[in-house]
Amino acid sequence: GEDVEQSLFLSVREGDSSVINCTYTDSSSTYLYWYKQEPGAGLQLLTYIFSNMDMKQDQRLTVLLNKKDKHLSLRIADTQTGDSAIYFCAEILSYNTDKLIFGTGTRLQVFP
Amino acid sequence: DADVTQTPRNRITKTGKRIMLECSQTKGHDRMYWYRQDPGLGLRLIYYSFDVKDINKGEISDGYSVSRQAQAKFSLSLESAIPNQTALYFCAVSSGRARNEQFFGPGTRLTVL
Numbered sequence: 001g002e003d004v005e006q007s008l009f010l011s012v013r014e015g016d017s018s019v020i021n022c023t024y025t026d027s028s029s030t031y032l033y034w035y036k037q038e039p040g041a042g043l044q045l046l047t048y049i050f051s052n053m054d055m056k057q058d059q060r061l062t063v064l065l066n067k068k069d070k071h072l073s074l075r076i077a078d079t080q081t082g083d084s085a086i087y088f089c090a091e092i093l094s095y096n097t098d099k100l101i102f103g104t105g106t107r108l109q110v111f112p
Numbered sequence: 113d114a115d116v117t118q119t120p121r122n123r124i125t126k127t128g129k130r131i132m133l134e135c136s137q138t139k140g141h142d143r144m145y146w147y148r149q150d151p152g153l154g155l156r157l158i159y160y161s162f163d164v165k166d167i168n169k170g171e172i173s174d175g176y177s178v179s180r181q182a183q184a185k186f187s188l189s190l191e192s193a194i195p196n197q198t199a200l201y202f203c204a205v206s207s208g209r210a211r212n213e214q215f216f217g218p219g220t221r222l223t224v225l
Contacts, residue, residue, distance in 0.1 A: 008152060031211050042116070042202055042216030043155075050211075088154060092212055098162075099145070099170070100214060104154040 004089060004103040011109045018076040020106045022089035027070060029091040033100070034063065034074045037086040046087070047074070076108075084110045115139045116217035118203050124223045131190045133220050135203030141215075143208050144186040146170075146178060149200040149219075158201075161186055162208070193224040
């Protein structure tokens with residue numbers, strides 16, 4: 001199967017860390033991605049991880065990949081109000097590199 | 113200037129009308145995609161094209177058609193719009209190489225009354 005699941009909402013206080021989770025069912029992923037959608041805008045690639053990696057860090061962002069559990073997470077350190085957006089995880093499969101499989105999206109709300 | 117543009121940005125139409133959404137890109141990429149976004153459902157692929165002569169159905173192509181007029185242009189048509197096609201529509205492009213990042217347009221909000 002090609003399901004990618006995310007929780008719909010996450011609310012955090014400014015300055016705290018945010019952790020957005022994603023589970024997927026197909027173990028043949030090659031790349032996994034996190035996209036950010038700000039209000040009224042399209043999606044922008046935030047970060048990605050290759051399937052042979054367990055972790056990737058990029059400034060305030062940390063991506064963790066647990067292949068055994070088919071679980072991907074995005075941690076945002078020191079969350080700011082500008083991080084409020086919808087975050088989508090997505091995967092590309094080794095046997096079908098034609099298209100991305102997107103998760104349902106998690107709306108992150110940051111309050112002061 | 114934006115790399116991927118979509119027109120119109122907003123459209124309200126009536127049931128039964130034919131609607132065309134247009135997408136243009138300046139990135140020079142071969143692959144172009146049309147998605148629809150509905151709350152709680154993420155993005156679902158409608159159609160995609162890898163070059164001017166290549167058109168492929170996505171997971172929800174019924175009720176839609178596309179035309180790849182040139183490498184830089186990919187349009188989506190709703191032949192006879194119905195209310196459940198009310199959604200946010202995104203065009204995306206990619207090179208198909210390396211990590212195959214997709215670059216998205218700003219979206220078209222379509223309302224079918």
